[in-house]
Amino acid sequence: MKIYEKAPAKINLLLDVLRKREDGYHEVEMIMTMVDLADRLEMEELPRDTIIISSQAGYIPLDEKNLAFQAAKLIKERYDVRKGVYIHLDKKIPVAAGLAGGSSDAAAALRGLNRLWKLGISEEELCELGAELGSDVPFCITGKTALATGRGEKLQRIGNPPQCWVVLAKPPINVSTADVYGRLRASQLESHPSTSDMLSAIERGSFGDMCASLGNVLESVTLSLYPEVGQLKESMQRLGADGVLMSGSGPTVFGLVSKESKVARIYNGLRGFCKEVYVVRMLT
Ligand SMILES: C[C@@](CO)(OP(=O)(O)O)[C@H](O)COP(=O)(O)OP(=O)(O)OC[C@H]1O[C@@H](n2ccc(N)nc2=O)[C@H](O)[C@@H]1O
Numbered sequence: 001m002k003i004y005e006k007a008p009a010k011i012n013l014l015l016d017v018l019r020k021r022e023d024g025y026h027e028v029e030m031i032m033t034m035v036d037l038a039d040r041l042e043m044e045e046l047p048r049d050t051i052i053i054s055s056q057a058g059y060i061p062l063d064e065k066n067l068a069f070q071a072a073k074l075i076k077e078r079y080d081v082r083k084g085v086y087i088h089l090d091k092k093i094p095v096a097a098g099l100a101g102g103s104s105d106a107a108a109a110l111r112g113l114n115r116l117w118k119l120g121i122s123e124e125e126l127c128e129l130g131a132e133l134g135s136d137v138p139f140c141i142t143g144k145t146a147l148a149t150g151r152g153e154k155l156q157r158i159g160n161p162p163q164c165w166v167v168l169a170k171p172p173i174n175v176s177t178a179d180v181y182g183r184l185r186a187s188q189l190e191s192h193p194s195t196s197d198m199l200s201a202i203e204r205g206s207f208g209d210m211c212a213s214l215g216n217v218l219e220s221v222t223l224s225l226y227p228e229v230g231q232l233k234e235s236m237q238r239l240g241a242d243g244v245l246m247s248g249s250g251p252t253v254f255g256l257v258s259k260e261s262k263v264a265r266i267y268n269g270l271r272g273f274c275k276e277v278y279v280v281r282m283l284t
């Protein structure tokens with residue numbers, strides 16, 4: 001039997017860092033939502049007790065370093081499953097982009113193997129397993145829109161943001177999340193985006209206030225390393241996006257656009273100098 005799971009990309013509408021913790025992670029406050037750019041996982045049980053990963057994408061690891069492999073290994077060990085699995089990853093989400101592609105694959109593998117092996121694991125337990133694989137994995141398990149705290153693993157579901165178009169543009173740079181957090185200095189934490197303003201904008205369904213409340217404290221770190229990310233933001237603003245922000249540790253920049261008539265102009269304008277541009281919707 002083959003089963004399939006979608007693994008959507010996330011964007012951070014807001015990302016605040018409160019402090020560095022003793023364990024090396026940072027205490028964050030993030031408002032995250034899913035968009036309809038997704039990898040697709042195909043999973044099939046194997047007669048031999050082994051984990052095999054394949055992908056059409058030539059640029060991701062297919063061994064123990066792959067997050068879907070780690071998810072399969074973890075669930076097998078924890079639930080004593082002595083069966084094998086073949087997982088094919090149809091990658092559509094750009095890698096190391098700030099869109100949680102690897103984390104979402106891990107989450108989809110956990111959800112899918114729970115179904116394939118009829119393990120009956122609750123969503124809460126899946127999130128606990130996911131947190132062992134990465135801070136963003138629990139959110140990728142639950143999806144929708146959430147306020148994430150702790151190192152990103154504590155989730156509080158919130159309502160859907162006002163619907164709009166989302167233009168994603170990824171410059172040809174690979175950013176390391178650990179490097180960006182590692183370079184964050186106290187001076188960059190003197191001003192904070194307002195989580196309460198963003199929550200209120202979403203609750204009231206105010207698209208304008210949501211755009212005005214976008215904020216990401218990691219942006220200044222990535223922009224100082226890669227000025228082209230800042231240039232991309234400016235281009236998106238100039239082309240008419242209503243709100244523009246870098247997602248996660250970057251380098252993907254997203255633009256929120258309310259009017260469909262503006263989307264083609266922004267897409268075409270960006271495609272002139274950026275190869276990876278996507279027009280998507282939020283998953284509500
Ligand atoms: C920045 C964010 C925003 O959503 O996403 P991406 O840009 O990676 O998509 C996340 O916080 C990334 O989550 P994730 O990619 O799962 O990170 P992890 O694998 O847990 O951690 C990678 C490294 O980032 C740093 N890290 C991560 C999360 C956190 N709250 N504090 C940290 O300092 C640590 O150095 C850690 O070793």
Ligand SMILES: Nc1ncnc2c1ncn2[C@@H]1O[C@H](COP(=O)(O)OP(=O)(O)O)[C@@H](O)[C@H]1O
Nearest residue numbers: 065066067095096097098099100101102103105
């Ligand atoms: N299934 C996977 N898909 C993408 N990247 C993966 C996967 N498994 C492991 N990785 C590794 O994880 C790192 C971060 O990738 P990704 O999750 O796409 O980025 P981000 O955390 O910026 O959203 C990359 O260095 C990549 O090689």
